[in-house]
Amino acid sequence: MERTRQVVAVDVGGTETKAALVAGTARSVTALAHRRRRTPRAGDGEATAKAVVGAVGELVDELAGAADGPVEAAGVVLPGVVDDRRGVGVFSANLGWREFPFAGELRGRLGLPVAFGHDVRAGGLAEYRLGAARGLTDAVVMPIGTGIAAALVVGGRLHSGGGRAGEIGHVDVGHGEPCGCGQRGCVEAVASSAAIARRYTERTGRPVRGAVDVAGAVRSGDADALTVWRDAVDALARGLLLVATLLDPQAVVLGGGLALAGETLVAPLRARLDELATFQRRPEIRLAELGDEAGCLGAALLAIDLLERP
Amino acid sequence: MERTRQVVAVDVGGTETKAALVAGTARSVTALAHRRRRTPRAGDGEATAKAVVGAVGELVDELAGAADGPVEAAGVVLPGVVDDRRGVGVFSANLGWREFPFAGELRGRLGLPVAFGHDVRAGGLAEYRLGAARGLTDAVVMPIGTGIAAALVVGGRLHSGGGRAGEIGHVDVGHGEPCGCGQRGCVEAVASSAAIARRYTERTGRPVRGAVDVAGAVRSGDADALTVWRDAVDALARGLLLVATLLDPQAVVLGGGLALAGETLVAPLRARLDELATFQRRPEIRLAELGDEAGCLGAALLAIDLLERP
Numbered sequence: 191m192e193r194t195r196q197v198v199a200v201d202v203g204g205t206e207t208k209a210a211l212v213a214g215t216a217r218s219v220t221a222l223a224h225r226r227r228r229t230p231r232a233g234d235g236e237a238t239a240k241a242v243v244g245a246v247g248e249l250v251d252e253l254a255g256a257a258d259g260p261v262e263a264a265g266v267v268l269p270g271v272v273d274d275r276r277g278v279g280v281f282s283a284n285l286g287w288r289e290f291p292f293a294g295e296l297r298g299r300l301g302l303p304v305a306f307g308h309d310v311r312a313g314g315l316a317e318y319r320l321g322a323a324r325g326l327t328d329a330v331v332m333p334i335g336t337g338i339a340a341a342l343v344v345g346g347r348l349h350s351g352g353g354r355a356g357e358i359g360h361v362d363v364g365h366g367e368p369c370g371c372g373q374r375g376c377v378e379a380v381a382s383s384a385a386i387a388r389r390y391t392e393r394t395g396r397p398v399r400g401a402v403d404v405a406g407a408v409r410s411g412d413a414d415a416l417t418v419w420r421d422a423v424d425a426l427a428r429g430l431l432l433v434a435t436l437l438d439p440q441a442v443v444l445g446g447g448l449a450l451a452g453e454t455l456v457a458p459l460r461a462r463l464d465e466l467a468t469f470q471r472r473p474e475i476r477l478a479e480l481g482d483e484a485g486c487l488g489a490a491l492l493a494i495d496l497l498e499r500p
Numbered sequence: 501m502e503r504t505r506q507v508v509a510v511d512v513g514g515t516e517t518k519a520a521l522v523a524g525t526a527r528s529v530t531a532l533a534h535r536r537r538r539t540p541r542a543g544d545g546e547a548t549a550k551a552v553v554g555a556v557g558e559l560v561d562e563l564a565g566a567a568d569g570p571v572e573a574a575g576v577v578l579p580g581v582v583d584d585r586r587g588v589g590v591f592s593a594n595l596g597w598r599e600f601p602f603a604g605e606l607r608g609r610l611g612l613p614v615a616f617g618h619d620v621r622a623g624g625l626a627e628y629r630l631g632a633a634r635g636l637t638d639a640v641v642m643p644i645g646t647g648i649a650a651a652l653v654v655g656g657r658l659h660s661g662g663g664r665a666g667e668i669g670h671v672d673v674g675h676g677e678p679c680g681c682g683q684r685g686c687v688e689a690v691a692s693s694a695a696i697a698r699r700y701t702e703r704t705g706r707p708v709r710g711a712v713d714v715a716g717a718v719r720s721g722d723a724d725a726l727t728v729w730r731d732a733v734d735a736l737a738r739g740l741l742l743v744a745t746l747l748d749p750q751a752v753v754l755g756g757g758l759a760l761a762g763e764t765l766v767a768p769l770r771a772r773l774d775e776l777a778t779f780q781r782r783p784e785i786r787l788a789e790l791g792d793e794a795g796c797l798g799a800a801l802l803a804i805d806l807l808e809r810p
Contacts, residue, residue, distance in 0.1 A: 357746065
């Protein structure tokens with residue numbers, strides 16, 4: 191019987207940083223308190239990284255101060271390219287750092303054992319242990335928001351490669367449109383929430399708050415919305431077909447803001463994948479269960495795993 | 501200290517079946533004797549599968565009879581879609597079977613413990629333990645012959661999914677040519693040894709023995725050969741870029757007949773991959789070390805692993 195651990199989990203996002211006081215085991219966790227604040231930015235990437243370490247420290251102190259009993263460890267996850275093994279934030283396009291030794295800096299600041307990881311993989315870990323991918327051995331957990339990336343569950347373990355695995359947003363699916371990464375035809379360039387909103391506005395001149403508005407327009411039969419949506423669904427289906435061909439997962443779990451579109455997204459995506467696939471096993475398409483808490487819960491699991499490690 | 505085991509390994513191919521008497525441990529094996537014979541074919545897929553079981557039985561009996569000391573297990577690997585966990589040959593386009601329970605039938609025929617697996621994954625296991633991917637944790641071992649498939653080493657383990665993982669020959673890289681699998685744009689349709697030979701002959705009217713002749717023509721500056729070769733290299737580079745984007749492997753090991761072209765293949769492939777990649781880590785491109793023995797050595801390793809399992 192594992193004993194219940196109390197940890198603080200922090201999910202540093204491009205805009206907002208979420209933190210939680212979490213109690214639980216490697217198979218079951220409960221968030222007892224939450225904090226949110228804007229992710230700090232400073233003059234350059236290194237200064238931003240140091241400011242992030244400071245902000246994480248304040249959040250951990252605050253939640254530890256509010257806790258009933260001692261906090262045993264912290265779990266901290268970051269966006270961008272993260273090398274978990276070396277404890278390094280390799281690169282963040284959004285926040286600007288390169289090769290910043292977060293794990294060491296955080297240990298120094300927090301005075302606690304620190305588990306350090308990647309936001310998308312941590313979210314995937316949470317969906318795998320606690321959410322929509324529970325009980326599977328091979329699954330892809332794909333949040334779709336400003337960008338698109340995936341956590342790969344391979345043989346029951348999260349795969350990180352050298353820190354860059356799972357960049358399904360940047361596989362070429364043939365539509366030819368340029369992407370911010372320098373390639374053309376990337377899934378993300380037409381299928382991220384940001385791309386869907388932008389392409390709808392470019393087409394119609396009508397501003398929208400986000401892809402959720404475009405999904406609403408799809409449901410009311412707006413022809414422009416249908417076109418933009420169809421392009422997004424086609425790109426996602428082609429990306430998932432590549433993943434199915436290479437990795438043969440049992441299921442794909444869709445998360446992030448775009449997954450809030452529910453069946454408006456899932457039904458045409460299933461249908462398009464069925465049209466495109468020939469010999470491949472069609473992975474089951476599921477919706478994420480943990481919403482935007484997944485990263486934080488995953489960070490908590492990383493911290494608990496660290497404590498349970500023999 | 502592991503003790504040395506003596507096993508018989510059989511690699512059933514679409515045309516030829518190779519067998520070997522092998523002695524060794526999970527980290528080092530030596531083939532003591534070899535046998536080869538044509539893979540039998542019968543009226544339908546099920547009859548062929550039964551004939552294959554019979555032929556494997558004869559090869560194992562013969563090599564066990566020639567052995568000095570007892571044979572402790574057999575390792576048998578097959579082409580097509582193979583579900584190692586269930587012990588089933590799910591599908592072979594070439595040999596025709598569907599859902600044939602090979603592992604059970606072989607155990608009945610051989611009267612020995614039987615390890616059962618997939619030819620490409622077994623070859624990848626051999627290159628990973630004994631050959632060009634030794635010491636890595638994340639690698640792709642890709643034999644290029646009549647078709648193209650890959651063994652995926654992910655976090656130090658061979659990944660099979662539901663038996664269909666690694667079908668890199670059938671990802672769409674955008675060239676638009678039809679493939680035998682029913683899709684278009686597959687890597688295999690322009691870059692397999694068979695496709696290279698066929699496309700060269702279609703272009704020039706000149707018959708060739710295989711891709712090795714086309715590689716020779718490339719080295720002597722034949723313009724048609726250069727065009728066909730460039731198409732193949734481009735498709736392979738695009739396929740490897742997809743793998744790099746999704747799995748971030750340390751290295752790709754090229755095997756099969758096409759790898760005999762050596763630097764004629766590797767040098768332009770490295771260059772094309774460098775041109776196409778943006779943020780991705782470029783995997784090291786290596787040549788396989790075990791040649792067409794890889795499948796048989798991998799089958800031997802599977803048998804030894806079975807004996808060593810606690």
